[in-house]
Amino acid sequence: MAEFDTIIKEGLIVDGTRVPRYRADLGIKNGKIAKIGRLRSSEAATVLDARGLIVAPGAIDGHTHYDFQLHWDPYCTIGSWHGVTTVLVGTCGFGAAPLHAKDLDRAILTLTRNEAIPFEPVKASIPTARWETFPQYLDYLEQLPLGVNLYHLVPISPLVAYVRGGFDEAKQRMPTEQETAEIARLLQEAIDAGANGWSFQRLFPEGTLSVQRDYDGTPMISDLLPDEFYLAMARALGEKGEGCIQYTQAGATAAESREERFKRDVEFGARLAEVSGRPALFNAIQINDRHPLAFRAQLQALEEARARGAQVFGQALTARIPARLTFENWNLFDNSPTWREATLGTVAEKKVKLADPTIRARMKWEFDTHAYPLVLFGELEDFLARKVSRADLREKYEGLSVKQIAEREGKHLIDALLDLSVADDLKTEWQTPALNENAELAKELMSSPYVLAGLSDGGAHVKFITPGAWPTDLLTWMVRDTGILSLEEAHYRMSGLPAWAAGIKDRGCLREGMAADLMIYDLERLRLLPSEIVYDLPLGDWRRVQRAEGYRWIIVNGQVIFEEGKCTGATPGQLLRHGQARAQ
Numbered sequence: 001m002a003e004f005d006t007i008i009k010e011g012l013i014v015d016g017t018r019v020p021r022y023r024a025d026l027g028i029k030n031g032k033i034a035k036i037g038r039l040r041s042s043e044a045a046t047v048l049d050a051r052g053l054i055v056a057p058g059a060i061d062g063h064t065h066y067d068f069q070l071h072w073d074p075y076c077t078i079g080s081w082h083g084v085t086t087v088l089v090g091t092c093g094f095g096a097a098p099l100h101a102k103d104l105d106r107a108i109l110t111l112t113r114n115e116a117i118p119f120e121p122v123k124a125s126i127p128t129a130r131w132e133t134f135p136q137y138l139d140y141l142e143q144l145p146l147g148v149n150l151y152h153l154v155p156i157s158p159l160v161a162y163v164r165g166g167f168d169e170a171k172q173r174m175p176t177e178q179e180t181a182e183i184a185r186l187l188q189e190a191i192d193a194g195a196n197g198w199s200f201q202r203l204f205p206e207g208t209l210s211v212q213r214d215y216d217g218t219p220m221i222s223d224l225l226p227d228e229f230y231l232a233m234a235r236a237l238g239e240k241g242e243g244c245i246q247y248t249q250a251g252a253t254a255a256e257s258r259e260e261r262f263k264r265d266v267e268f269g270a271r272l273a274e275v276s277g278r279p280a281l282f283n284a285i286q287i288n289d290r291h292p293l294a295f296r297a298q299l300q301a302l303e304e305a306r307a308r309g310a311q312v313f314g315q316a317l318t319a320r321i322p323a324r325l326t327f328e329n330w331n332l333f334d335n336s337p338t339w340r341e342a343t344l345g346t347v348a349e350k351k352v353k354l355a356d357p358t359i360r361a362r363m364k365w366e367f368d369t370h371a372y373p374l375v376l377f378g379e380l381e382d383f384l385a386r387k388v389s390r391a392d393l394r395e396k397y398e399g400l401s402v403k404q405i406a407e408r409e410g411k412h413l414i415d416a417l418l419d420l421s422v423a424d425d426l427k428t429e430w431q432t433p434a435l436n437e438n439a440e441l442a443k444e445l446m447s448s449p450y451v452l453a454g455l456s457d458g459g460a461h462v463k464f465i466t467p468g469a470w471p472t473d474l475l476t477w478m479v480r481d482t483g484i485l486s487l488e489e490a491h492y493r494m495s496g497l498p499a500w501a502a503g504i505k506d507r508g509c510l511r512e513g514m515a516a517d518l519m520i521y522d523l524e525r526l527r528l529l530p531s532e533i534v535y536d537l538p539l540g541d542w543r544r545v546q547r548a549e550g551y552r553w554i555i556v557n558g559q560v561i562f563e564e565g566k567c568t569g570a571t572p573g574q575l576l577r578h579g580q581a582r583a584q
Contacts, residue, residue, distance in 0.1 A: 194577025
């Protein structure tokens with residue numbers, strides 16, 4: 001019998017720990033790295049020639065919404081196309097468990113607007129719930145074929161809904177002391193079953209950045225819960241002594257600057273980390289080339305918290321990916337009550353509301369007074385009419401920015417944007433600017449020792465953005481093209497540090513005894529391919545995707561799942577309970 005199942009020969013190993021690169025062979029046995037050194041090809045059943053290639057740990061994506069997608073796509077694409085071998089699900093406080101059977105549809109609905117995940121394809125792939133409690137859900141997931149590894153957080157919103165008797169009931173009032181104790185008990189039960197911590201979103205309803213709402217435009221359950229509730233959950237986690245807290249929080253108000261608010265959001269994570277004794281992962285840190293003070297305030301807050309020993313990390317959205325949107329389904333102006341009202345309902349209803357003079361007048365007042373800034377995806381004037389559906393309108397407007405249209409026709413920017421959209425039956429595709437293309441600012445962000453790469457929102461906003469391509473963008477832009485990061489630093493930020501921060505014990509670096517999760521690629525040949533639309537959702541629905549070239553092999557637990565971008569059909573992924581796979 002061969003000593004190794006697979007030997008990867010003569011690759012340049014970048015091991016995810018910042019150790020300088022070195023050339024060696026890597027032997028895999030039973031899904032683990034058995035030996036690194038000089039190995040004989042005759043000792044393996046399979047030999048992969050990695051001469052001229054980088055051999056590195058698979059990327060760990062610490063912020064995804066593949067919770068429902070994994071039921072029909074075991075590879076959690078688009079992430080795995082770009083070297084992601086482990087994904088975190090149950091983020092932002094949203095997910096599928098625990099769940100009373102009657103609430104399955106309502107749980108799916110929570111993500112239809114908030115994360116722009118279409119209802120019908122999800123419902124078709126999960127017609128009925130085959131679980132109730134969180135431990136039962138983990139058992140259910142463990143039976144699914146998985147192309148990549150999962151580690152799962154306990155999402156707060158369904159947990160509170162489970163105790164309160166339903167999602168809408170949970171919004172009526174705050175949990176009582178007894179209900180809070182029961183929620184904490186169920187959280188600890190989930191941790192005992194193998195959950196890797198818990199998560200929440202809090203985009204304060206009164207804030208100007210409350211852009212992600214429930215299907216009906218109301219706040220999410222987690223948006224409404226007070227500090228004291230979250231600190232109680234942190235104490236409950238601390239009693240178990242394992243796992244992490246992942247949170248998304250933002251809520252600048254008129255009473256304080258965005259920089260002050262952003263700093264306080266990070267500082268709340270430090271409180272959670274101090275109370276729990278566990279790492280807190282803050283979402284999100286993102287460069288805005290026009291407004292760099294915000295991310296600098298976040299970095300300063302991280303530095304101050306870490307100086308006193310609080311284990312808080314910032315998860316960075318690094319991909320330079322613009323959004324491409326139509327008003328058929330756009331939802332990320334929901335911080336404005338007027339935009340929220342106008343973009344709820346059917347396409348026909350939206351078209352009527354977006355043309356309504358009264359609604360337009362309110363939109364223009366909000367825009368002119370900055371009451372509800374629409375700057376999360378860049379300045380409105382820079383939105384580009386990338387595709388126009390009607391032939392007569394296409395000839396006149398395609399390729400123009402909102403500012404150019406407004407200047408040519410003497411219109412307010414809001415009218416320039418919406419007159420074209422309404423005339424085109426809301427089918428005009430607008431492209432937003434990319435906000436993080438400044439290399440010097442990116443270097444400043446990635447110089448912080450407390451920043452993790454890997455925030456894709458994978459599985460969410462599938463008709464707008466493709467940041468699941470972040471590993472390829474980071475390796476090509478930050479490493480190869482600009483030198484912002486060394487290869488060693490990049491793979492540490494993509495794998496080693498995220499694994500440590502989230503409590504993953506058996507992968508994230510290439511050391512003997514660790515899981516054989518690998519990306520093997522040609523750095524010079526690596527490139528992002530253009531964004532495209534594919535109709536591969538259940539029921540033939542569509543999503544926007546982006547592939548890559550240059551990855552020779554993507555390996556999960558010792559098995560190749562992609563070779564030169566082609567899926568092998570292998571499903572070696574595992575559910576990571578307590579931060580590691582169960583012994584086979």
